[in-house]
Amino acid sequence: MTQSRAEFEARLRQIGADRYHDKHPFHDLLHSGGCTPDQVRAWVINRYYYQHAIPMKDAAFMSRVEDPALRRAWRSRIEDHDGHGENEGGIERWLRLADAVGLDRHYVASRQGVLPATKFACDAYVRFVRDKTLLEAVASSLTELFAPKIHANRIEGLLANYDFADDRSLSYFKRRLSEAPKDVAFGLGWVLDHADTQEKQDAAAAALEFKTDVLWAQLDALHSAYIAPARIPPGGWQPGTHMIAVAA
Template sequence: MNAQSGRKEIMEHRLRSIGAERYHDRHPFHHRLHSGQCSPDQVRAWVINRWAYQAAIPMKDAAFLSRCHDPQMRREWRSRIEDHDGDIDGGGGLRRWLKLAEAVGLDPDYVASGRGVLPATQFAVDAYIRYVRDMPLLQAVASSLTELFAPAIHERRIEGLLQHYDFADADSLSYFRKRLTEAPRDVEFGLSWVLQHADTPEKQDAACAALIFKTDVLWAQLDALWGAYVEPGRIPPGAWQPGEGLA
């Protein structure tokens, strides 16, 4: 093993260790959701608030592309926008998420409007867009590497939702099934790029800090859900109240 290969292997181990410790699959809300312990309104609150994050993804990727001078990198990255937005005729991830919203009894137009999103959720997703827009490209790419850990949580989610909830079927869970193939493709390029460009200790630390920031963004959203809709159940002004926005 040459020095460069050894450096990349050590760096990849650092990144994967961050996911093992900090990825939001460890959050108690996900354990509650996947084990069937969420009430219908808690599931709806999750769908509404997760929409804010889903809707932010193509915007943060567009912000990234606006700063990228390498045509090859733009070609590699732009599929992420298409994955979520779809095209004129076909649905992308956002439309598949609205199928889930409808399946849990919500009005898709209400969810797509963004009304009722928790303030902390909105702060978190806005911070993510700003981070990708403003930070050096290395950190912007590294912040996307939570996709390393996404397929495992999607698999557990599909299994748990199908087992415990009446709304769950192939159509309502199509977003998660599609991400089982999209996320590994995206992260293959992103991980390779980060490992290639994080070629000094300072850059390696910066890339790891970026991934930690992203795990914090995801964790903060679930903390907000837990506080508003589980314990202590304190819903802030303007956030979704059970009974609103139903189909």
């Protein structure tokens, strides 16, 4: 039976409560100061692959949208990541974090050493948005509903626990605190407007679950590779390599 707008929104929010990656043990470790510097670096390297995929995902979405107003509303996401005017963009801010943890930013940007499972998950997300209905594509972006809380926790936890953390190195997360709510308000409204049958509501909910899988699988891969007992797969970044000297 088709759910009311309020019921359906509650169903989407429950998916976050059940499956969002703020519940993954890697994030507890990271935010509580339990990660070694190399474990933080491994996270920075692998999460970069996700950052690099997001504008491609958004462009794949826009390539399928025939309504100029929807394309315009979506375009700011690409600008947020790739930069626009005075805004250097989220990818550049992520590389600043790479600098701060002592990694060679050219190595990070090359995406060498990224775990294959990270690539498989992120690439699956880009293709999902390219291949599925527009409704499913927008619904898969709604993990941003749950992001501000994890970003706020992360900023607080990293500042309290790691020397590299300061306003400059964490600028990516600070910026997302204002960007994500704007994007997700639009996306949520669009999904609630367009999921007007049970079939569409089920498809939108499944798309949001898929996206939580994409995020969770990345942390599973990171935990498996770099948290003891660590099992780095062939080709994965080896701790201690591709470093730069960090200014004291």
